[in-house]
Amino acid sequence: xxxxxxxxxxxxxxxxxxxxxxxxxxxxxxxxxxxxxxxxxxxxxxxxxxxxxxxxxxxxxxxxxxxxxxxxxxxxxxxxxxxxxxxxxxxxxxxxxxxxxxxxxxxxxxxxxxxxxxxxxxxxxxxxxxxxxxxxxxxxxxxxxxxxxxxxxxxxxxxxxxxxxxxxxxxxxxxxxxxxxxxxxxxxxxxxxxxxxxxxxxxxxxxxxxxxxxxxxxxxxxxxxxxxxxxxxxxxxxxxxxxxxxxxxxxxxxxxxxxxxxxxxxxxxxxxxxxxxxxxxxxxxxxxxxxxxxxxxxxxxxxxxxxxxxxxxxxxxxxxxxxxxxxxxxxxxxxxxxxxxxxxxxxxxxxxxxxxxxxxxxxxxxxxxxxxxxxxxxxxxxxxxxxxxxxxxxxxxxxxxxxxxxxxxxxxxxxxxxxxxxxxxxxxxxxxxxxxxxxxxxxxxxxxxxxxxxxxxxxxxxxxxxxxxxxxxxxxxxxxxxxxxxx
Numbered sequence: 001x002x003x004x005x006x007x008x009x010x011x012x013x014x015x016x017x018x019x020x021x022x023x024x025x026x027x028x029x030x031x032x033x034x035x036x037x038x039x040x041x042x043x044x045x046x047x048x049x050x051x052x053x054x055x056x057x058x059x060x061x062x063x064x065x066x067x068x069x070x071x072x073x074x075x076x077x078x079x080x081x082x083x084x085x086x087x088x089x090x091x092x093x094x095x096x097x098x099x100x101x102x103x104x105x106x107x108x109x110x111x112x113x114x115x116x117x118x119x120x121x122x123x124x125x126x127x128x129x130x131x132x133x134x135x136x137x138x139x140x141x142x143x144x145x146x147x148x149x150x151x152x153x154x155x156x157x158x159x160x161x162x163x164x165x166x167x168x169x170x171x172x173x174x175x176x177x178x179x180x181x182x183x184x185x186x187x188x189x190x191x192x193x194x195x196x197x198x199x200x201x202x203x204x205x206x207x208x209x210x211x212x213x214x215x216x217x218x219x220x221x222x223x224x225x226x227x228x229x230x231x232x233x234x235x236x237x238x239x240x241x242x243x244x245x246x247x248x249x250x251x252x253x254x255x256x257x258x259x260x261x262x263x264x265x266x267x268x269x270x271x272x273x274x275x276x277x278x279x280x281x282x283x284x285x286x287x288x289x290x291x292x293x294x295x296x297x298x299x300x301x302x303x304x305x306x307x308x309x310x311x312x313x314x315x316x317x318x319x320x321x322x323x324x325x326x327x328x329x330x331x332x333x334x335x336x337x338x339x340x341x342x343x344x345x346x347x348x349x350x351x352x353x354x355x356x357x358x359x360x361x362x363x364x365x366x367x368x369x370x371x372x373x374x375x376x377x378x379x380x381x382x383x384x385x386x387x388x389x390x391x392x393x394x395x396x397x398x399x400x401x402x403x404x405x406x407x408x409x410x411x412x413x414x415x416x417x418x419x420x421x422x423x424x425x426x427x428x429x430x431x432x433x434x435x436x437x438x439x440x441x442x443x444x445x446x447x448x449x450x451x452x453x454x455x456x457x458x459x460x461x462x463x464x465x466x467x468x469x470x471x472x473x474x475x476x477x478x479x480x481x482x483x484x485x486x487x
Contacts, residue, residue, distance in 0.1 A: 187422025
């Protein structure tokens with residue numbers, strides 16, 4: 001193994017960003033073969049402890065790395081993802097690779113086609129290195145999984161990673177992947193990104209294809225990237241965004257050059273104004289999380305961001321609407337298995353699906369009507385502004401065994417504390433980006449959400465990049481296992 005690989009394999013540098021590694025690869029200073037080997041070595045060292053992967057694709061990853069090396073040497077460099085190891089939540093289909101959805105029911109399912117996002121990643125030169133652990137059928141926010149083991153937080157393996165894209169976040173946070181894709185129906189990209197100290201984007205509904213992705217609640221399911229930096233997040237979104245004739249929910253709109261948009265604010269910083277709605281988002285938040293949020297607001301103001309209070313109406317029925325969409329639709333998706341394979345579900349997922357069977361047509365139609373009212377309320381709140389700024393989660397990572405937690409003297413169920421502030425943007429379909437903000441008690445990451453108008457992901461990524469460069473937040477979000485190699 002050459003010197004570069006030894007350096008990359010060391011705990012000090014294994015967490016390099018897509019941007020850093022792509023510059024080395026494009027210049028010929030680092031081979032994709034060596035990068036993939038180093039990443040597989042990292043997975044081999046840590047996966048038994050952190051449960052980030054259900055399936056590791058070592059053979060195909062090595063083959064693709066060799067091809068990438070040859071192509072790049074021949075001048076066929078495809079861009080910043082060429083030769084970069086990327087992992088996928090284990091419900092995003094890869095042709096010929098087992099896709100379990102974190103379940104016993106699909107433990108032997110092997111799709112015969114690639115999801116659209118996988119095809120697009122491959123076309124961009126990315127190397128799929130494995131399938132990440134998830135809450136069973138993405139049907140939960142904790143990533144507690146009775147079938148494949150629960151993914152563990154790299155910052156403290158006694159704590160939750162968050163979910164249901166928890167394995168994807170763990171992989172990136174622990175240096176077991178350079179970037180990852182997840183899905184988000186109740187906060188499942190943003191919550192684990194918050195708890196693991198990463199950037200995680202739920203794009204606008206319809207910006208990224210869901211074709212070839214196991215559905216949970218189709219009208220509020222989203223696919224998006226998890227990464228170490230804002231630039232990396234933009235690079236992944238650039239590859240996967242766009243209209244797909246096989247997914248009727250996608251919009252036939254041009255895809256902006258997200259990397260150019262992000263880079264423009266480096267040379268020409270612009271002024272951003274964000275609204276901070278006091279209704280709903282601050283009703284039930286741990287005081288330590290609030291302290292970090294306020295500190296983050298101050299850091300954003302230092303880099304030229306203005307914040308103003310805004311009023312939000314129509315927040316009183318958020319949970320009822322989420323329940324109708326999330327529970328009702330998932331029960332419909334699983335109706336056949338609920339009849340024929342009920343005993344193979346984990347107890348928590350079965351209970352949630354059974355609740356879904358009781359959602360009435362009246363409840364569902366009411367939720368559809370409310371969805372528009374809620375979205376309009378957020379758009380009114382953003383009028384004349386560049387977006388909104390709110391907390392991502394009400395708490396930092398809970399212990400694995402905790403089912404309820406104290407928030408400022410109020411006993412709260414963990415799933416409520418983790419998802420209460422994120423579900424609203426799945427319902428409305430508005431883009432929401434988790435941005436790392438700081439450490440609770442000096443050792444547990446927490447994030448904030450930047451929320452924008454439909455298809456305005458570029459503004460969110462641009463602002464996040466500006467904040468990241470000014471605050472050096474990514475340099476503070478290095479999990480302990482990245483420095484000492486142990487978990």
